[in-house]
Amino acid sequence: DTGVSQDPRHKITKRGQNVTFRCDPISEHNRLYWYRQTLGQGPEFLTYFQNEAQLEKSRLLSDRFSAERPKGSFSTLEIQRTEQGDSAMYLCASSFPGLRRVETQYFGPGTRLLVL
């Protein structure tokens, strides 16, 4: 297991197009998080899943964004009608909080999105 993987690593799209990103968590990690990072900022939380249930969504997640984790394994993040402001690094993280106080989120390499 090489850790959290994300695909694609880079995506260039035109404004108005839809894009979809995939995240494969570490095996047996039941929690999966999505973050967005823009230039000069730290990662910003978007949403997270426990197994297949989406338990929390940030106010940053507009109605153009949708995330799924259909079988509790990999997850997809779709952005509809992309805007230039969506240009960012999209990070995925996974964890297994067996004991919540020692939960560690392991991050993937990210998908860099550029909207022209």
Add this chain to the structure above:
Amino acid sequence: AQRVTQPEKLLSVFKGAPVELKCNYSYSGSPELFWYVQYSRQRLQLLLRHISRESIKGFTADLNKGETSFHLKKPFAQEEDSAMYYCALRDSGGGADGLTFGKGTHLIIQP
């Protein structure tokens, strides 16, 4: 609303000198604090968390609830410590599980 502030965008020190990266937070509940590090061309990874009270790669951080701070310290900097450092917060009381990050501090260790 919770907030994490890292006042220094860039910190440059010489090898062997002490390092302190500042982190202040604003949160009304019971916070859990972390330091994450990102080395060049690598992914973001956990460096340490306040509840563990451990030293990792010579770094320590103490949670000061009175000053709402969680500064990261190392007595003698090494060149391999050059990286982006992010302070992060999460509610420990069963609330939101997403991390709130600061904007990060770019640490450069000069030879």
